[in-house]
Amino acid sequence: MSRTPALLSIGQAAERTGLSVHTLRFYEKEGLLINPVRRVGGQRVYSESDLSWLYLCTRLRASGMPLPAIREYVALVQEGESTMQGRLALLQSHRERVSAQIEELQGCLALVSRKVALYEAQLADDGSDPLWTGSCVVGLEGQD
The missing domain is CATH 1.10.1660.10 (Multidrug-efflux Transporter Regulator; Chain: A; Domain 2)
Structure with a gap:
């Protein structure tokens, strides 16, 4: 049945x-x-x-x-099947874009992780803000 x-x-x-x-x-x-x-x-x-x-x-x-x-x-x-090469090419191209996005996001994650570690260390030490000098924010060069 x-x-x-x-x-x-x-x-x-x-x-x-x-x-x-x-x-x-x-x-x-x-x-x-x-x-x-x-x-x-x-x-x-x-x-x-x-x-x-x-x-x-x-x-x-x-x-x-x-x-x-x-x-x-x-x-x-x-x-149909005759387009398999075209489908493969389309997906390969997309995979390359996704890989590039992932690489960019990995760099962003590394930066944010360094900032988190910086703040955790400062809070564990004396709690002072390494980027604040009283009336203005210190430049970010070298503070990543």
């Missing part, structure tokens, strides 16, 4: 994905879904594969991929 995959209402899909109903409609309108959203009785319904695709889209967005690039990726996937 064959089993029909469960279909979820837009509300159930929103709950399962953590996206709002508005966002699900937006993704549909923007053409970010790999398959057209099916309708049963006039209501949008989503399958497990739709939810998996939405997860991929949200991770791409969270990593900074612009909507036009996601639309391009969707179009390539919809075209």
